[in-house]
Amino acid sequence: MSAGAWTDWRPLPLQPPPGATVLAETIDGGQAFRWQREGEQLWRGFWGDHVARLRLDAAGRPEWSALSPATGAALTRYFDGNGDPRALADGLPWRSDAHLARCMAEFPGLRILRQPFGETLLGFLCSATKQIVQIKQMMALLAARHGAAVAERVEADALPCNRLPTWAELAAVPEAELRGCLLGFRARYIAGTARFIAARPGWLEETEALPYAEAKARLVSLPGVGEKVADCVLLFGAGRLEAFPVDVWILKTMAARYGLDGWKPAQVAQFGRAHFGPLAGLAQQYLFAWERAEARRPSSARDL
DNA sequence: TGACAGGGGGTGT
């Protein structure tokens, strides 16, 4: 357990540096569910055994402060674990896809996070027919009630610092208690998945290391994990940028911007992989960010 | 202030 004091602020050398909008979209745009805004330019996030604060300095450069100096290296992996974001972006077909180019220009430096595999699975098991705010509440309750503390509480700072429960820990939690964490019908899925994983030591780690298709086949065998959830876990929790999760937002945006009206999710997924290539998941994140921004815009400006 | 629908980043049958 770390000492209960924040380190000094240090630069987080991300290239290109994300602005406030892109940073918010990256950590709080549906990839991760454990970042909380603490101020206009200040965030606090949890992943694995890490707790970090993030902010932009006066020049817009990202800085971090944590409870353990080791969190610096973990942050770099968290943000840059999939490789150089500039090279990745250049590998997308923006030259021949005007809409994609527009999305990328709107969110320069948007990244796919490299999160811990197991807790990404937990997050997306909670995501079915839920919005981000509600998923975040579920995660917060699971961590507060069933996760171990990773740091002493900082003085003059009453916020708890719990990591999420491991799958082994979740396997020991009665389903009724899971329902108490706002999980609803997802509690049964999580309980079932926890029992499955707890009974097979090494299964999750092996799955993470498998090639995309084999890893996905194993994930969809878990209760509550279908195509969409499996692709989210592989994309956001295993760096498999070829994964192309198709949810209702992507279904809508692909229908509206790519003429895929009436296409089924599996067809859209096939189109996405063929059209966007091996980095289709990154393209998906740009499209998703664009649609989210559109939805927030006043409808009068949207009809243009 | 408070009740009341409506609908929500899917999955399983």
Added chain:
DNA sequence: ACACCCCCTGTC
């Protein structure tokens, strides 16, 4: 197609 849970949000 529809049930599955139940909380959030917008509305009266």
